[in-house]
Amino acid sequence: MSFLTIQDIHHTYFSNQTAATALADISLDIEKGEFVSFLGPSGCGKTTLLSIIAGLFPPTSGKILLENKPLDADSDTSIGYMLQQDYLFPWKTIEENILLGLKLIKKDEGLERIKTLKLLSDVGLGGTGKLYPRELSGGMRQRAALARTLAVDPKILLLDEPFSALDYQTKLKLEDLVFETLKSFGKTAVLVTHDIGEAIAMSDRIYLFSPNPGRVHKTFEVPDELRGLMPFHARNHPQYPILFQTIWKELESLEY
Amino acid sequence: MNIEQLHKQYKTSLKKENRLIRLYQILIFLVFFSSWELFSRMEWIDPLIFSSPSKVWQLFLQKLADGTLLSHSGVTLFETVLGFIIGTLLGTILASLLWWSPRLSKTLDPYLVILNAMPKVALGPIIIVAFGPGFPSIISMGAIISIIITTIVVYTAFREVDPNYLKVLQTFGATRTQAFREAILPASFPTIISTLKVNVGLSWVGVIVGEFLVSAKGLGYLIIYGFQVFNFTLVMLALMIIAVFATIMYQLVELLERKLIKD
Numbered sequence: 359m360s361f362l363t364i365q366d367i368h369h370t371y372f373s374n375q376t377a378a379t380a381l382a383d384i385s386l387d388i389e390k391g392e393f394v395s396f397l398g399p400s401g402c403g404k405t406t407l408l409s410i411i412a413g414l415f416p417p418t419s420g421k422i423l424l425e426n427k428p429l430d431a432d433s434d435t436s437i438g439y440m441l442q443q444d445y446l447f448p449w450k451t452i453e454e455n456i457l458l459g460l461k462l463i464k465k466d467e468g469l470e471r472i473k474t475l476k477l478l479s480d481v482g483l484g485g486t487g488k489l490y491p492r493e494l495s496g497g498m499r500q501r502a503a504l505a506r507t508l509a510v511d512p513k514i515l516l517l518d519e520p521f522s523a524l525d526y527q528t529k530l531k532l533e534d535l536v537f538e539t540l541k542s543f544g545k546t547a548v549l550v551t552h553d554i555g556e557a558i559a560m561s562d563r564i565y566l567f568s569p570n571p572g573r574v575h576k577t578f579e580v581p582d583e584l585r586g587l588m589p590f591h592a593r594n595h596p597q598y599p600i601l602f603q604t605i606w607k608e609l610e611s612l613e614y
Numbered sequence: 615m616n617i618e619q620l621h622k623q624y625k626t627s628l629k630k631e632n633r634l635i636r637l638y639q640i641l642i643f644l645v646f647f648s649s650w651e652l653f654s655r656m657e658w659i660d661p662l663i664f665s666s667p668s669k670v671w672q673l674f675l676q677k678l679a680d681g682t683l684l685s686h687s688g689v690t691l692f693e694t695v696l697g698f699i700i701g702t703l704l705g706t707i708l709a710s711l712l713w714w715s716p717r718l719s720k721t722l723d724p725y726l727v728i729l730n731a732m733p734k735v736a737l738g739p740i741i742i743v744a745f746g747p748g749f750p751s752i753i754s755m756g757a758i759i760s761i762i763i764t765t766i767v768v769y770t771a772f773r774e775v776d777p778n779y780l781k782v783l784q785t786f787g788a789t790r791t792q793a794f795r796e797a798i799l800p801a802s803f804p805t806i807i808s809t810l811k812v813n814v815g816l817s818w819v820g821v822i823v824g825e826f827l828v829s830a831k832g833l834g835y836l837i838i839y840g841f842q843v844f845n846f847t848l849v850m851l852a853l854m855i856i857a858v859f860a861t862i863m864y865q866l867v868e869l870l871e872r873k874l875i876k877d
């Protein structure tokens with residue numbers, strides 16, 4: 359029995375003129391505490407799959423089970439979702455943004471509040487609580503978005519290309535921070551990316567997707583030597599370029 | 615050449631320009647009123663129809679002293695402010711309902727188009743028959759003229775809110791009410807404020823036309839009365855007071871806008 363089970367997911371987007379199949383035959387299992395990546399060119403259904411896992415809409419067919427129970431998105435905060443951009447609410451202070459999830463379930467007072475505000479210093483944003491998002495840099499805002507996602511203590515985190523809008527240096531630093539934070543909280547995470555290096559540096563397992571319709575083309579286990587390392591150091595490990603080459607060749611073969 | 619000196623030069627030239635503009639503005643004001651006075655005295659324009667600034671001023675003092683001006687202005691101001699508030703409020707509420715139920719909004723769409731295209735003041739006589747010739751009718755006129763356009767503009771703003779904000783809320787398990795309160799309404803705030811500015815102007819139109827029709831009290835009544843007894847000094851006086859009040863109201867809304875929208 360796995361922590362997160364994805365069973366025979368198919369998804370087709372319907373419109374008046376077209377029926378576009380975005381996902382076919384997706385089945386995979388993720389264990390508690392694992393960090394996995396969905397890697398693939400854009401348009402191969404990664405965001406669609408993540409949205410289905412998050413319960414934003416139901417799949418055309420198939421099942422998602424978290425700890426053997428189907429998900430009920432409306433009354434559940436067991437899934438945290440982080441988007442490509444931070445989507446902090448510009449009219450709320452950082453503190454109000456971070457407390458948003460708890461406010462919605464009326465738990466933004468007392469101990470919970472203090473715990474959440476401590477998260478802010480965990481992601482290196484201590485003292486910015488009273489500022490507005492526009493007063494923070496892109497990297498800082500994405501860290502605030504991470505804290506907002508973690509505040510409701512989700513069982514699993516879904517990260518949809520959360521670093522792709524950032525400059526390279528900020529991205530590398532943030533990879534380390536996210537990695538370290540999620541490990542220290544023992545979170546399970548799914549990262550969507552089109553960056554091979556990022557997938558290798560951060561995850562335990564990589565699912566390579568192929569397009570038209572989106573399928574799992576191949577699965578790569580990241581070697582133990584790399585898993586334990588912080589992403590920045592993993593990128594400098596001799597094993598890193600080997601896996602990079604393997605995945606690169608596989609991606610190339612997809613294009614024909 | 616040093617930066618500080620250049621900056622000073624730049625600032626003085628800016629100040630000079632501003633002073634020049636202000637001078638031109640005052641000049642226009644003076645030329646307008648003095649030529650009006652002059653033309654009227656020389657009878658180049660008919661003083662009976664166009665009156666003159668001095669006569670308007672005298673009438674102003676006289677009406678101010680006997681208290682009638684204050685009571686008429688008060689009535690109109692009260693009706694306009696109330697019509698404006700009711701129109702904006704109802705329009706926003708209607709927009710919220712449309713956002714709430716996409717089916718309702720699709721169903722009502724053609725009716726909104728018709729109602730929006732329709733000149734609302736044409737409904738005046740019907741409103742007066744329905745609510746009687748008094749305050750309620752005139753306030754309704756002030757409100758009805760801005761409801762539909764407010765509904766359309768605010769509803770459009772609601773729909774243009776970035777769906778990713780809703781996605782964030784949805785992953786937190788937010789209900790539709792919560793999504794409305796946390797994202798839709800605050801994100802559309804700037805649009806709502808900007809419709810306020812449009813609605814100020816519209817409410818004046820509705821109320822003045824309403825007063826024309828009811829013809830009992832207010833600045834609109836003074837215009838109609840002055841017209842009927844051929845006292846155009848009174849008409850001019852009423853017009854100027856309307857111009858002053860409408861400007862003040864518009865400025866107040868702008869002030870509110872600056873206070874509420876900090877960024």
Ligand SMILES: Nc1ncnc2c1ncn2[C@@H]1O[C@H](COP(=O)(O)OP(=O)(O)O)[C@@H](O)[C@H]1O
Pocket residue numbers: 371372378379380399400401402403404405406407
């Ligand atoms: N809301 C939608 N309606 C119709 N088609 C969609 C919608 N969202 C995505 N698609 C299509 O589904 C496919 C997968 O999209 P997406 O999941 O966004 O891929 P990725 O995240 O891997 O880039 C694409 O071909 C895209 O055009």
Ligand SMILES: [Mg+2]
Pocket residue numbers: 404405406
């Ligand atoms: Mg995507």
